[in-house]
Amino acid sequence: MSPTRRTVLRAGVTGVAGAAGLTALSGRPAAAARPDTGVSVYPFPLSAVTLLSGPFQANMARTHSYLSFLDPDRMLHMFRLNVGLPSSAAAMGGWESPTTELRGHSMGHLLTALAQGYANAGPAAFKTKGDYLVAELAKCQDRAAAAGFNTGYLSAFPESFIDRVEARQSVWAPYYTLHKTMAGLLDMHLLAGNAQALDVLTKMAAWVKLRNDRLTQAQRQNMLDTEFGGMNETLANLYQLTGDPNHLATARYFDHAEVFDPLASNLDQLNGYHANTQIPKALGAIREYHATGETRYRDIATNFWDIVVGRHSYAIGGNSNGEYFKAAGRIASELSDTTAECCNTYNMLKLSRQLFFTNPTRADYMEYYEKALYNHILGAQNPSSSHGFHCYYVPLRPGGIKTYSNDYNDWTCCHGTGMESNTKYADSIYFHSEDTLYVNLFIASVLMWSERGITVRQETSFPETTTSRLTITGSGAFTLKVRVPSWATGAQIRVNGTAVTEPVTPGSYATISRAWASGDAVDISLPMALSRESTPDSAATQAVKYGPIVLAGAYGTNNISSLPTLNASTIASTSTPLQFTATASTGQVTLLPFYKMHGQRYTVYWTVGTTPQLPPFVAHYRFDETGGTTAADATGNGRTASLAGGAGWIAGRTGNAVNLSGSTAHVALPSGILAGATACSVATWVRVDTIATWARVFDFGAGTSASMFFTPRSSAGTARFAITSSGSGGEQRINAPVALTAGVWTHVAVTLSGSVGILYINGVEAARNSSLTRRPADLGTTTQNWLGRSQYGGDPYLDGALDNFRVYSRVLTAAEVADLHATGG
Ligand SMILES: [Zn+2]
Numbered sequence: 001m002s003p004t005r006r007t008v009l010r011a012g013v014t015g016v017a018g019a020a021g022l023t024a025l026s027g028r029p030a031a032a033a034r035p036d037t038g039v040s041v042y043p044f045p046l047s048a049v050t051l052l053s054g055p056f057q058a059n060m061a062r063t064h065s066y067l068s069f070l071d072p073d074r075m076l077h078m079f080r081l082n083v084g085l086p087s088s089a090a091a092m093g094g095w096e097s098p099t100t101e102l103r104g105h106s107m108g109h110l111l112t113a114l115a116q117g118y119a120n121a122g123p124a125a126f127k128t129k130g131d132y133l134v135a136e137l138a139k140c141q142d143r144a145a146a147a148g149f150n151t152g153y154l155s156a157f158p159e160s161f162i163d164r165v166e167a168r169q170s171v172w173a174p175y176y177t178l179h180k181t182m183a184g185l186l187d188m189h190l191l192a193g194n195a196q197a198l199d200v201l202t203k204m205a206a207w208v209k210l211r212n213d214r215l216t217q218a219q220r221q222n223m224l225d226t227e228f229g230g231m232n233e234t235l236a237n238l239y240q241l242t243g244d245p246n247h248l249a250t251a252r253y254f255d256h257a258e259v260f261d262p263l264a265s266n267l268d269q270l271n272g273y274h275a276n277t278q279i280p281k282a283l284g285a286i287r288e289y290h291a292t293g294e295t296r297y298r299d300i301a302t303n304f305w306d307i308v309v310g311r312h313s314y315a316i317g318g319n320s321n322g323e324y325f326k327a328a329g330r331i332a333s334e335l336s337d338t339t340a341e342c343c344n345t346y347n348m349l350k351l352s353r354q355l356f357f358t359n360p361t362r363a364d365y366m367e368y369y370e371k372a373l374y375n376h377i378l379g380a381q382n383p384s385s386s387h388g389f390h391c392y393y394v395p396l397r398p399g400g401i402k403t404y405s406n407d408y409n410d411w412t413c414c415h416g417t418g419m420e421s422n423t424k425y426a427d428s429i430y431f432h433s434e435d436t437l438y439v440n441l442f443i444a445s446v447l448m449w450s451e452r453g454i455t456v457r458q459e460t461s462f463p464e465t466t467t468s469r470l471t472i473t474g475s476g477a478f479t480l481k482v483r484v485p486s487w488a489t490g491a492q493i494r495v496n497g498t499a500v501t502e503p504v505t506p507g508s509y510a511t512i513s514r515a516w517a518s519g520d521a522v523d524i525s526l527p528m529a530l531s532r533e534s535t536p537d538s539a540a541t542q543a544v545k546y547g548p549i550v551l552a553g554a555y556g557t558n559n560i561s562s563l564p565t566l567n568a569s570t571i572a573s574t575s576t577p578l579q580f581t582a583t584a585s586t587g588q589v590t591l592l593p594f595y596k597m598h599g600q601r602y603t604v605y606w607t608v609g610t611t612p613q614l615p616p617f618v619a620h621y622r623f624d625e626t627g628g629t630t631a632a633d634a635t636g637n638g639r640t641a642s643l644a645g646g647a648g649w650i651a652g653r654t655g656n657a658v659n660l661s662g663s664t665a666h667v668a669l670p671s672g673i674l675a676g677a678t679a680c681s682v683a684t685w686v687r688v689d690t691i692a693t694w695a696r697v698f699d700f701g702a703g704t705s706a707s708m709f710f711t712p713r714s715s716a717g718t719a720r721f722a723i724t725s726s727g728s729g730g731e732q733r734i735n736a737p738v739a740l741t742a743g744v745w746t747h748v749a750v751t752l753s754g755s756v757g758i759l760y761i762n763g764v765e766a767a768r769n770s771s772l773t774r775r776p777a778d779l780g781t782t783t784q785n786w787l788g789r790s791q792y793g794g795d796p797y798l799d800g801a802l803d804n805f806r807v808y809s810r811v812l813t814a815a816e817v818a819d820l821h822a823t824g825g
Contacts, residue, residue: 078157271326302355484509681812
């Protein structure tokens with residue numbers, strides 16, 4: 001990134017000085033005094049990306065409607081009264097009521113939302129309203145001394161709240177509230193070109209410095225036990241803009257050692273900490289790294305992200321229960337009505353962006369972004385509300401239901417960050433570096449990459465379809481990096497109809513460098529499949545996903561109080577995109593994308609029966625018993641077999657063998673002998689006394705439709721292994737060149753792995769099939785696992801004996817098979 005690169009300001013925006021830096025901020029134009037250290041990828045300004053029709057645009061439109069509706073004088077009411085200015089506006093309720101200690105916190109969210117809305121497709125009236133708010137706030141700030149406050153103080157509550165923080169007396173979170181205002185002012189300056197906003201902000205920053213300069217380091221650190229939002233982040237951002245070292249020094253006052261020190265050592269000590277108090281600290285750390293180049297800040301932020309995403313996050317990408325981090329890995333045990341506070345994810349998304357700018361080789365940052373954006377943020381707004389009312393918590397207990405804010409009597413923190421989230425969906429679809437364009441998200445939109453004279457139009461209805469088309473207007477050489485999500489097995493990218501030769505590897509960015517020409521079309525195909533995400537503390541507690549989309553069970557008014565048990569094999573698609581049905585312990589249930597789940601109760605998590613993992617060596621029947629009708633499993637796994645139909649004992653290849661010389665004699669192995677196996681080997685000694693067509697050495701199945709078997713002689717006259725999950729017509733076969741020989745002990749082994757199946761006779765390969773697609777797992781839990789008996793009732797039973805029958809859930813090597821033959825094992 002050249003420090004002289006300019007990004008395009010929205011027409012009419014003036015007053016933004018400077019030429020570089022601040023480019024790692026949210027869609028902000030290049031406008032700072034200082035370049036960011038350690039950043040190699042940059043966002044486009046919000047004005048460069050236009051959303052096209054789709055769910056994100058619909059959400060944005062509702063929030064825009066709310067921004068137009070809000071009465072600025074009601075928002076200013078307590079700011080004015082706080083400094084003795086008159087106000088006849090009606091007081092607001094909820095967290096903005098005149099007696100709530102957090103009053104005024106929504107002002108900053110509103111300023112940011114107006115600035116973002118103005119920069120991204122909103123009306124000019126947003127800037128007018130934002131400018132009015134800034135001007136009126138400036139008047140309040142100018143009255144600080146007259147009201148008995150220190151110069152520069154600006155708030156809807158008295159400065160004595162800060163005295164209480166410093167004295168460690170009870171008070172909600174005054175610095176948190178002031179941070180919101182400061183961040184909103186910075187956005188009004190950077191995104192809406194308001195010069196006065198920077199003046200008011202600079203005075204607030206000077207006031208923060210005044211309050212903290214006079215404290216000891218120990219006093220300041222004690223004070224940081226009270227939630228202070230992203231004071232370090234906003235002050236670092238301000239330093240990048242102004243270059244004033246006082247702003248950096250003040251930012252560092254908010255480096256909370258108790259939280260930063262363990263994170264710098266990559267220790268997870270988050271258990272019991274208020275979650276959304278900590279996330280902005282990490283966001284501040286990464287911006288302090290960008291401002292100073294001190295890698296400890298980078299490590300703190302990187303480690304924090306890894307810890308929170310890896311050990312403290314639900315399937316929807318959110319974190320926290322009752323606003324707090326719990327012990328690492330506690331997810332299934334922390335499902336309640338107060339899970340997944342929306343602000344936390346708003347801040348985790350901001351952190352993910354900054355970390356990606358810092359290390360774009362990590363595709364997982366934007367993969368998490370996709371997960372949390374679709375499954376948490378997008379679905380946290382009520383689509384039935386024309387004003388975009390927003391969730392505070394997102395309940396994840398079974399039977400939970402989303403509840404929402406309102407116009408003037410709620411004002412939770414998440415209502416505020418919701419205004420922000422829903423006015424900046426355009427900010428992370430595309431990023432760029434000098435000569436590279438990143439496509440991160442599959443959201444219908446148009447990008448104007450003005451520095452290169454390139455327009456990219458992305459047309460998609462993802463995730464309801466699995467494709468996206470980029471059409472390029474303009475020409476020139478640049479590298480296109482398309483995020484290939486880790487869930488998109490089989491992803492393909494075509495340029496002008498031809499599949500690219502570059503790797504398209506899930507979990508990375510596909511890199512396509514070429515001289516692009518107007519009209520070039522890039523078609524991205526991202527196949528989705530059903531999958532389930534287990535919780536770390538309960539393997540059987542799982543969320544169902546289709547591609548990246550969490551599917552929740554729709555329960556209407558049924559306030560279920562415990563996790564339903566889901567029969568995962570019954571999940572079936574419907575004619576409606578992303579809508580499925582399934583059978584659960586509660587009966588037939590419809591599964592919907594969680595982002596579309598509104599107005600009814602639901603479950604995100606289920607109890608799903610899991611198939612126990614097979615051991616590599618599943619079973620071994622020596623058949624050395626001398627009496628009785630059971631055959632021991634020599635592996636110690638306890639898979640005892642049963643002799644039936646007159647089967648008995650006889651001298652074998654080594655020791656005894658099972659004698660199947662009766663008309664209905666056979667052996668039954670336990671149910672599910674290879675359930676879930678994707679590879680397997682079966683090996684045995686067999687002596688066939690009479691070769692009868694279609695007799696079986698073994699036949700594992702659940703009837704004639706799904707089975708795998710070996711016959712000494714098929715109707716084609718040779719020995720054959722076959723596997724099918726769709727009857728005889730679907731059999732995939734390995735045909736030996738000849739039939740088994742009657743009356744002699746013969747060693748037979750079959751191995752399956754990937755697409756390769758090999759049949760060994762007497763320790764050497766006799767035949768193979770390299771295009772198999774069926775696996776034991778495709779047969780389900782087989783219940784008729786027979787030796788000497790076919791799934792087909794009309795087939796003959798085996799006349800002969802078996803010895804040392806072995807079953808593996810892994811592939812035996814040729815050497816291992818040869819050794820079994822050589823040793824008689
Ligand atoms: Zn919140």
